[in-house]
Amino acid sequence: MRNISDIIEEHIKKIIGNYGEIEIKRSELADKFQCVPSQINYVLKTRFSIERGYVVESKRGGGGYIRIVKVTPINEMELIDQMVEFIDDRITQSRSQAIIIRLFEEGLITKREAKLMMSAIDRSVLDLSIPLRDEVRANILRAMLHALRYKK
Structure with a gap:
């Protein structure tokens, strides 16, 4: 069974798919899904990151809003280059997963x-202590991205 985060993500993506972007109020979205605004924050932070191809702008205060824009790469090479840039000397598992999900959603893999x-x-596979684990993960992911350049 899907959880509320999946449902909120699907709703936002559907609107973005129709218009390319969405401008919403966090409180209105929370009311629509009968959840707390922090749940909306969680979905935005974990499901709509730059690694996943989204730019999220937030304006606080009276009449504040959230704007979510889908960033579309010019071509596959540009996307791969962007993903490589996101990888520093170290990368967490969640950021790595976001990059892989983006590659899948864009049809590259x-x-x-x-x-x-x-x-x-x-x-669980990289059974090393932090920060070494994140360094090894960065090297592995970077190597996989470079290999994708020569996929075809």
Whole structure:
């Protein structure tokens, strides 16, 4: 069964799919889904990050809003280059997963390839202490992204 975060994400993505962007009030969205505004914050932070291809702008105060814009790369190489730039010397599992999800959603990798990549960067496989684990994950992910340049 889907949780409330999945439902909110799906709703926002559907609107963005129709218009390319969405401008909403956090409180109105929370009322619509009968949840607390912090749940909306959680969805925005975890599901609409730059790694996943979204820019989120927030204006606080009276009449404040949230604008979410889908960023579309010019081509596959530009997307891969953007993803490589997101990887510093270290990268967390959640940021790595966001990059892989974006590659899948943009059609650069198959579902099977995404699963393989997720397995390779998983903390249970990289049984090392932090920060070494995040350094190794960054190296592995960077190598996989470079390999995608020569996919075809």
